Amino acid sequence: xxxxALPNIPAVSPKxxxxxxxxxRALIGVRLRRAGVYAVAITIAVWVLLPIxxxxxxxxxxxxxxxAFPKALFPNPISLDSINFFLNADGIIRATGNSIFVAxxxxxxxxxxxxxxxxAIARYMFPGRDAVRLVMLxxxxxxxxxxxxxxxxxxxxxxxxxxxxxxxxMHTALTLPTTVLVISSVFASVPFEFEEAAQVFGCxxxxxxxxxVLPLALxxxxxxxxxxxxLSWNEVFAAILLTLSNRTLPAxxxxxxxxxxxxxxxxxxxxxxxxxLIFIFFIRRYLFNMWGQINK
Amino acid sequence: xxxxxxxxxxxxxGKFVAIDDVSLTVQEREFLVLLGPSGxxxxxxxxxxxxxxxxxxxxxxxxxxxxxxxxxxxxxxxMVFQNYAIFPHMTVFDNIAFGLKMxxxxxxxxxxxxxxxxxxxxxxxxxxxxxxxxxxxxxxxxAVARAIAVESPIILMDEPLSNLDALLRLEMRAELKTLLSxxxxxxxxxxxxxxxxxxxxxxxxxxxxxxxLQLDQPTRVYDHxxxxxxxxxxxxPPMNFLHGxxxxxxxxxxxxxxxxxxxxxxxxxxxxxxxxxxxxLVGIRAEAMxxxxxxxxxxxxxxxxxxxxxxxxxxxxxxxxxxxIKVSTSPDFQVAVGDAIWLRFPENKVRYxxxxxxxxxxxxxxxxxxx
Numbered sequence: 001x002x003x004x005a006l007p008n009i010p011a012v013s014p015k016x017x018x019x020x021x022x023x024x025r026a027l028i029g030v031r032l033r034r035a036g037v038y039a040v041a042i043t044i045a046v047w048v049l050l051p052i053x054x055x056x057x058x059x060x061x062x063x064x065x066x067x068a069f070p071k072a073l074f075p076n077p078i079s080l081d082s083i084n085f086f087l088n089a090d091g092i093i094r095a096t097g098n099s100i101f102v103a104x105x106x107x108x109x110x111x112x113x114x115x116x117x118x119x120a121i122a123r124y125m126f127p128g129r130d131a132v133r134l135v136m137l138x139x140x141x142x143x144x145x146x147x148x149x150x151x152x153x154x155x156x157x158x159x160x161x162x163x164x165x166x167x168x169x170m171h172t173a174l175t176l177p178t179t180v181l182v183i184s185s186v187f188a189s190v191p192f193e194f195e196e197a198a199q200v201f202g203c204x205x206x207x208x209x210x211x212x213v214l215p216l217a218l219x220x221x222x223x224x225x226x227x228x229x230x231l232s233w234n235e236v237f238a239a240i241l242l243t244l245s246n247r248t249l250p251a252x253x254x255x256x257x258x259x260x261x262x263x264x265x266x267x268x269x270x271x272x273x274x275x276x277l278i279f280i281f282f283i284r285r286y287l288f289n290m291w292g293q294i295n296k
Numbered sequence: 297x298x299x300x301x302x303x304x305x306x307x308x309x310g311k312f313v314a315i316d317d318v319s320l321t322v323q324e325r326e327f328l329v330l331l332g333p334s335g336x337x338x339x340x341x342x343x344x345x346x347x348x349x350x351x352x353x354x355x356x357x358x359x360x361x362x363x364x365x366x367x368x369x370x371x372x373x374x375m376v377f378q379n380y381a382i383f384p385h386m387t388v389f390d391n392i393a394f395g396l397k398m399x400x401x402x403x404x405x406x407x408x409x410x411x412x413x414x415x416x417x418x419x420x421x422x423x424x425x426x427x428x429x430x431x432x433x434x435x436x437x438x439a440v441a442r443a444i445a446v447e448s449p450i451i452l453m454d455e456p457l458s459n460l461d462a463l464l465r466l467e468m469r470a471e472l473k474t475l476l477s478x479x480x481x482x483x484x485x486x487x488x489x490x491x492x493x494x495x496x497x498x499x500x501x502x503x504x505x506x507x508x509l510q511l512d513q514p515t516r517v518y519d520h521x522x523x524x525x526x527x528x529x530x531x532x533p534p535m536n537f538l539h540g541x542x543x544x545x546x547x548x549x550x551x552x553x554x555x556x557x558x559x560x561x562x563x564x565x566x567x568x569x570x571x572x573x574x575x576x577l578v579g580i581r582a583e584a585m586x587x588x589x590x591x592x593x594x595x596x597x598x599x600x601x602x603x604x605x606x607x608x609x610x611x612x613x614x615x616x617x618x619x620x621i622k623v624s625t626s627p628d629f630q631v632a633v634g635d636a637i638w639l640r641f642p643e644n645k646v647r648y649x650x651x652x653x654x655x656x657x658x659x660x661x662x663x664x665x666x667x
Contacts, residue, residue, distance in 0.1 A: 191379065191381065193377050193378075193379055193381040194381050194383060196346075196348050196368070196377070196381065197375070197377055197381035197383075198383075198394070199347075199348070199367065199368045199369060200346060200347075200348070200368045200369070200373065200374060200375045201369075201374065201394050201395035201398055201442070201446065202369045202394075202395055202398025202399055202446075203369060203398055204367070204369070205367075207398070212383055212385075215385045216383075216384065216385055
């Protein structure tokens, strides 16, 4: 891109004014486009990162610093008082336990259901295959409210109300469409020839699945499981609707929000954030894979 | 005795008939090549032998046992796939050992057989590596090693060399042929590459539109194609097809080609009576003609339009009547564009075909050949 290199290339005559102007315009175009891409990327990054940064710094500041204005860029001194206060607050540990239980159960249930379903959609032509896919997607299009209220009624009638188990069922129902579609795309990316080769060399279809397809799809399945975990961990509406005394962490925090101090809120936000951040960090490779690169 | 018997096989995909009533016998230890353009059903037929994809009707018998409804693992076959289908999450060793592990082969025996197979394919130093760290040619070798390690009497190959570059393909072709004949296995080999088919096969089955057109030794298929399609599909350049006219010549017949007359062999006389005065196709290989630079009474004069010097041969293009003809000559045969040359058509090298359906006149029926 440097102009000095130009005289070495005799084919492009720099003396011709036409050429020069065209070339300069092209260069400017390329640079402008690149600058534009960077500007957009930086804006999005800042948009996402700024609140996270604010929450993180505030969570580790002393309560005095939290109330001060303007806010410092770094917490000084670093203090664990807010976090400690939050973790020792009434019902937090119990709510965290509920959250973990609900999220893990939702992960187990949705994975157990989605793996066979996803495999069937990926591998078999059956009547209504496209319809199944479409219906699942459209379930995803309903707002949670539409699903949660009738489900709450059913759970009440069944006497399953106010139990973490019930909420896990609800979260499974919520995440299942996404999980099935993601896992089916993971299976579809494992060439069918692998299964055929396994069968030729002595496997039953089930063995071929277990020995060849499943290991290859495992990263994708793990990614979707983590996605389910994060979704369940963050889900508030159904959690508030379906539980009363057995609240999950976000429901509990939200319920107590107006009674809480600012340091408590920041600490709560930070504790809510961390698992998601960790998980996203681990699965980002698989997420990229899922949208395009897994087929080689 | 390990022979493969296919009887009246039919396979449809929706309305498309992939295999159209094919019967075929593969002899023990034979290297049979299924050859044809894409979509001719050759891979479908191979998969039917393997048990991948069930036939709509017909039978597959392997070694006297009807395996039509048996899954692949119970057929006593192994296979090399077009895209190798090497398992990426296993080391080379585990890939080659896969079939043996499924058969619960004892460990020492398993290790020995994996190492033998790897040695035959010259990949014994890479057993601990993963396939992703290996080149296309090496992956190909893993796939073949995996197929021979199980020591099944039948190996099926689905265009195994089509993903290799030209030089590697040439190398592997020779190597595979030696290896498979040394192992003494029955091989069914699918390819669309006629040179591969010619060079490797004991017999070639030329397929088109779900049917086997011709099943014979490579030289027979090359010299005596049963139809215009087979003659045109096999050989580079393809067989020449010229339009000639059958004329009465005393008691027998002759075929007029421009201002030149071909004398068909005596055993064709009977078939030619039906063609008196009509046009037939005259097929001849580019290298079967004898070109000279001086006039000869039994040769036809043509003018050279194009000269291609290909090193091993000079390929000339000329015209006879309305037809273009390619003539392969030795590189010493020096001619320039526009020169007149004379071509002699040796009687036993000329094939006569029906211009309507491309079938050879008085062709032996396929049933007789297959029997």
